[in-house]
Amino acid sequence: MKRSLLLTLLISCSAIADPVWHCSRNAQSAMEVSASAQEDQFSLASFSSTMDVIGVSISDLIDVYSGVPVRIGGLPLSACFMPGNENLTSAALTSLGLQPAAIQALARRSAIIQSNLHIVTSDAQMLSCIARHFPAVGYLDEPHETQDSQPCF
Amino acid sequence: MLLKHFFSAALLLAAFSARAAQDLPWHLGAVDAKASAPAAINTNKIPPGPHRVVVAVIDSGILAGHPSLNGQLLPGYDMLSAPNNLRGGRSTDFSPDERDARCGQRLISGAFRTHGTEVASLIAANGVDGAYGVNPSAKILPIRLFGACSMSRVDLLDAIAWSAGLPVPGVPDNPHPAKIINMSIAGGLSVCGADLQRLISRVIEKKIFVVAAAGNNFHKPLPEPANCNGVISVGALDAENHIEVYSALDPRTVLYAPGGGKHLSSDAYWAVNKLMVATYDLDFLGKEKSTALERGVGTSFAAPVVAGFISLWLSYNPNKQPSDLSRELPKFLRQVEPLSKCAECVPKGLTANAGITQP
Numbered sequence: 204m205k206r207s208l209l210l211t212l213l214i215s216c217s218a219i220a221d222p223v224w225h226c227s228r229n230a231q232s233a234m235e236v237s238a239s240a241q242e243d244q245f246s247l248a249s250f251s252s253t254m255d256v257i258g259v260s261i262s263d264l265i266d267v268y269s270g271v272p273v274r275i276g277g278l279p280l281s282a283c284f285m286p287g288n289e290n291l292t293s294a295a296l297t298s299l300g301l302q303p304a305a306i307q308a309l310a311r312r313s314a315i316i317q318s319n320l321h322i323v324t325s326d327a328q329m330l331s332c333i334a335r336h337f338p339a340v341g342y343l344d345e346p347h348e349t350q351d352s353q354p355c356f
Numbered sequence: 357m358l359l360k361h362f363f364s365a366a367l368l369l370a371a372f373s374a375r376a377a378q379d380l381p382w383h384l385g386a387v388d389a390k391a392s393a394p395a396a397i398n399t400n401k402i403p404p405g406p407h408r409v410v411v412a413v414i415d416s417g418i419l420a421g422h423p424s425l426n427g428q429l430l431p432g433y434d435m436l437s438a439p440n441n442l443r444g445g446r447s448t449d450f451s452p453d454e455r456d457a458r459c460g461q462r463l464i465s466g467a468f469r470t471h472g473t474e475v476a477s478l479i480a481a482n483g484v485d486g487a488y489g490v491n492p493s494a495k496i497l498p499i500r501l502f503g504a505c506s507m508s509r510v511d512l513l514d515a516i517a518w519s520a521g522l523p524v525p526g527v528p529d530n531p532h533p534a535k536i537i538n539m540s541i542a543g544g545l546s547v548c549g550a551d552l553q554r555l556i557s558r559v560i561e562k563k564i565f566v567v568a569a570a571g572n573n574f575h576k577p578l579p580e581p582a583n584c585n586g587v588i589s590v591g592a593l594d595a596e597n598h599i600e601v602y603s604a605l606d607p608r609t610v611l612y613a614p615g616g617g618k619h620l621s622s623d624a625y626w627a628v629n630k631l632m633v634a635t636y637d638l639d640f641l642g643k644e645k646s647t648a649l650e651r652g653v654g655t656s657f658a659a660p661v662v663a664g665f666i667s668l669w670l671s672y673n674p675n676k677q678p679s680d681l682s683r684e685l686p687k688f689l690r691q692v693e694p695l696s697k698c699a700e701c702v703p704k705g706l707t708a709n710a711g712i713t714q715p
Contacts, residue, residue, distance in 0.1 A: 242544055244544065245502075245541050245543035246543050247415065248540045248569035248572055248654060248659070249471065249540070249572055249656035249657070250464075250468065250572075253543075254506050258463065258464035260467050262630075262652075262654070275466075276457045276462075276463025277457055278463060280465075299617075356572055
C-alpha cells in the first residue's frame, strides 16, 4: 500500500504539463481578425488553427527545430528554445522526435552562422523572443496570449 | 470504345504489377508482409476493382500538372468566394494561387500551396515519381476552399454540397458527383453546427462517405467537421502504431491511419515516419519542380489514406453505403496502442485483407 502510494507520488511529481506551442501573431489588425467569427475559422488540418497567427505546419516545427531553414510568407522562420527548463524542453522536442542536447549545440552554432534558433532562459524571454524574431515559434508550459504571440495548435 | 477500355485496363494492370514488384511507401505495406510497418494499411497487394470511384478533395487546390496525378483529375472548382479569393471570386480554376504565401500581413508556410496536391496523391497517385495512391483507379474531384486569406462557412457548405452533386446557386452543376468527400481541414465550432450537420446528414443519405481529419490540436477534442455525426473522423498514427502526439484525442474518433511525424528510433525503413507524397520542390535555380518526397505529416495526411482505402473497397462494391462500412469495418480493424490519457478512446487502425474484394 505504502509502496503504491509512493509510486503514485513519484509519478505525479515527475509528471509535467504538455508543452503548448506558441506562434507569432500576424501583423494584421486585431480588429480584422476578430471580425471573423469562430464558425468561419477553419484551416488545413496540418496547419496552425487560427487566422490570427502565422500559418505553420507540424512539419515546419520539426524542420525548424532541426536547423532546416523554413520560410513563412517569404521570411525565415525563427525557433525559440529554452534549454534551462529541461522537463518542458524535453517534452516539447521529443514530441517532435528531436534531442534537446542536439538542438542546444545547433543553437550555439547558430549564433555564429546567423541561423534562426534562439536560446532563452525564461517564459518572459520566450514570449519576447517570439515577438522579436517575427515570424517565430516557441513553447511554454501553459497558454499565454499577448499582443505578439498566442497558442497555435 | 472497347479497345480503349482494354488498353486502360492493361495500363492499370501493368502499373499495378510494377508497383507490387517494388517496395512501396511504408504506409501501404511491404512486398514481404512480415516486413510491413506495424501501422501499414497493407493495400499494396490489392489491385483496384473494376468500378471507378470519384473522391472529392476539398483543400488548398491541386496543381494539375504534377505527373503523379496525370489522368487522375476531373474538372473541379474554386469555391473560395470574394473578397477572400485573390483571383476575385469563384471559378473553374482549382489550382492554388501563386500569391498564397501571404494575405496582406498574414504569412503562411510554403507547404500550404502543395497541401491539396499532396493529399490527392495519397488517394490516387499513379506511381510516377514514386508517389502511390491507395487506389490509383480513383478519380479526384478537386475543390479549392483555402487561399492565404480567410474563408467563409458558406464556402465550406457550398464546397460539400457541390462535391455531392447538390445544386449551388451561381455555380454550374457538378457532372461528376463524388462518392467520397475528403476534408483534411479543421476548425469552426467545438460542437458541430446545425447547418453543417444538416448538410452532412443529407449527403450521407445520398450514400456518400464523408472523411475528415481529426485535427492536429495536440490531444484536444475533435473540431468541425470531424465532430459531426456520420463523419468518418481520422486520427494519426506513427509507423509503429502509436497515436501521434499532435493528433486530436477524442472517443468519437472513428479510425486512425498512418499520419507520420517524428523520426522513430528504430533502424527499420519506416523510421523516417513521414508519408511519401507527390509535391513540388525548388531546384538549385529556385525553380519549382515536381517530385515525390517523404514529407506528409499530420492528420491531414491520415484522412486521405482512409478515403483511399474506402475508394478501393468501393471499386469492388460500388453500391455500398456509409452504414455498410460501419457494419463491415470490424473485418479491417486492428488494435492500436491506446493512450492512458483517454481511457474511453478505443483506437482503431485499418489493415486490408481479401475481405475488401468480397461483396
